[in-house]
Amino acid sequence: MKGICIIGSGHVGLVTGACLAELGNIVICIDDDFKKIDIIKQGIMPFYEPELEKLVRRNMERGKLSFSTSAEESSRNAEIIFICVGTPQKPGGEADSSYVEAASKRVAEVMDSYKVIVEKSTVPVKTGRWIRRTIELNSPNKYDFDVVSNPEFLREGKAIYDFMHPDRVVLGVESQRAADIMIDLYKPLGAPIIVTNIETAELIKHASNVFLALKISYINAIANICEKVGADVLKVAEGMGYDRRIGRDFLDAGVGYGGYCLSKDLAAFIHVTEEAGCDSELFRAVQRINNSQQDIFVRKVKEALWNLGGKTVGILGLSYKPNTDDMREAPSIQIIQKLQEERVKIKVYDPQAMQNASAILKDVEYCKTPYEAAEGSDALIILTEWDDFKNLDLARIKSLLKQPVIIDGRNIFDPLQMSKLGFVYRGVGR
Numbered sequence: 001m002k003g004i005c006i007i008g009s010g011h012v013g014l015v016t017g018a019c020l021a022e023l024g025n026i027v028i029c030i031d032d033d034f035k036k037i038d039i040i041k042q043g044i045m046p047f048y049e050p051e052l053e054k055l056v057r058r059n060m061e062r063g064k065l066s067f068s069t070s071a072e073e074s075s076r077n078a079e080i081i082f083i084c085v086g087t088p089q090k091p092g093g094e095a096d097s098s099y100v101e102a103a104s105k106r107v108a109e110v111m112d113s114y115k116v117i118v119e120k121s122t123v124p125v126k127t128g129r130w131i132r133r134t135i136e137l138n139s140p141n142k143y144d145f146d147v148v149s150n151p152e153f154l155r156e157g158k159a160i161y162d163f164m165h166p167d168r169v170v171l172g173v174e175s176q177r178a179a180d181i182m183i184d185l186y187k188p189l190g191a192p193i194i195v196t197n198i199e200t201a202e203l204i205k206h207a208s209n210v211f212l213a214l215k216i217s218y219i220n221a222i223a224n225i226c227e228k229v230g231a232d233v234l235k236v237a238e239g240m241g242y243d244r245r246i247g248r249d250f251l252d253a254g255v256g257y258g259g260y261c262l263s264k265d266l267a268a269f270i271h272v273t274e275e276a277g278c279d280s281e282l283f284r285a286v287q288r289i290n291n292s293q294q295d296i297f298v299r300k301v302k303e304a305l306w307n308l309g310g311k312t313v314g315i316l317g318l319s320y321k322p323n324t325d326d327m328r329e330a331p332s333i334q335i336i337q338k339l340q341e342e343r344v345k346i347k348v349y350d351p352q353a354m355q356n357a358s359a360i361l362k363d364v365e366y367c368k369t370p371y372e373a374a375e376g377s378d379a380l381i382i383l384t385e386w387d388d389f390k391n392l393d394l395a396r397i398k399s400l401l402k403q404p405v406i407i408d409g410r411n412i413f414d415p416l417q418m419s420k421l422g423f424v425y426r427g428v429g430r
């Protein structure tokens with residue numbers, strides 16, 4: 001059992017805190033957002049993540065998990081301090097590390113004994129060195145400490161499962177003492193543990209996310225060829241995916257990736273690559289293909305409806321993927337804005353993301369059900385593959401639509417079946 005302090009109680013920090021408490025550690029999570037800490041203390045989660053609320057409440061009740069806005073009080077009994085603050089994208093693509101710097105300064109000010117400072121946020125390579133320097137410069141009492149890079153690979157929507165069942169744990173360390181403490185912490189998970197230096201660990205995370213983005217852009221590029229030559233991208237992905245050297249995951253063609261991680265991490269990595277004087281052409285192509293997927297999709301809507309001005313489109317799914325209410329970099333934002341530029345009236349439905357969407361999307365009608373979004377619309381568009389949408393009453397949808405047009409950005413339906421049901425149906429790459 002270890003004393004742990006988590007700085008930053010967002011998607012990663014809160015999940016990390018709750019899971020480490022579940023494993024028997026004493027965890028205190030802090031955040032400088034007073035409102036956030038206040039609602040978490042009441043057992044209300046600041047974002048949607050399956051199973052998280054149950055886990056947080058259970059561990060608060062058994063005294064393993066608490067929340068605070070004060071770094072002083074929180075770090076007192078902690079041997080390990082996790083930095084889980086955001087690293088958003090700056091306008092030029094570079095990662096904004098200022099929150100990591102601010103958190104490192106707080107750590108320096110409140111250090112009262114040896115600590116392991118864990119960089120869990122996704123950061124550009126060499127950030128660990130800056131964390132060390134910042135703590136050394138700002139620490140009034142020169143206690144010994146170690147910096148560890150321990151990147152997080154969880155997926156929103158499956159975050160608890162992913163944290164508890166990681167494919168691997170990566171530890172970038174600068175001393176055996178820190179390695180031993182961190183290995184002990186993660187031993188209960190039974191996952192392979194890769195111990196390396198800090199720069200390598202930092203690069204493993206960025207290189208992994210860029211590779212995932214690359215797989216998606218790759219299959220989207222293939223999907224665009226499929227449409228021109230009459231091939232089916234789903235079968236291409238299936239055929240490729242059986243090859244163990246390739247694998248089927250992340251070969252789903254669609255409207256492009258979104259979310260907090262892939263876009264910003266790719267942009268940050270391009271910056272790191274170019275700063276290092278290395279060739280970034282491959283990574284820039286990944287970005288370019290992803291950006292063009294949304295234009296291609298809007299063109300498809302145009303082809304199905306002829307003139308867009310004055311038409312109404314019902315949209316199912318706003319979050320960047322299912323089982324989350326996260327709207328950060330969701331492809332739905334770009335697609336809706338592009339349709340609005342063409343004077344399309346937009347009705348939307350999403351099971352979880354409508355509240356977050358309302359802060360971003362203007363002049364759209366929020367509907368209570370998918371059927372309401374279909375009612376009186378000239379077409380129905382699917383942008384997130386929520387399970388609810390796979391089980392729609394399609395006969396009812398058809399009777400509600402002005403024209404039986406479905407444009408499916410996530411390939412959740414079978415084109416043949418949809419045609420038999422009398423729909424004009426367009427998927428991606430088939």
Ligand code: NAD
Nearest residue numbers: 008010011012031032033085086087099102103121122152
């Ligand atoms: P988030 O925005 O949900 O949470 C960050 C939190 O840090 C916020 O609540 C913010 O108020 C708090 N914060 C910022 N500065 C602070 C400070 N100085 N002191 C205390 N609190 C502070 O972000 P997130 O999605 O949890 O991502 C965090 C990091 O983890 C990022 O680097 C991200 O790239 C990485 N990551 C995210 C995911 C994901 O799926 N969301 C997965 C793996 C890695």
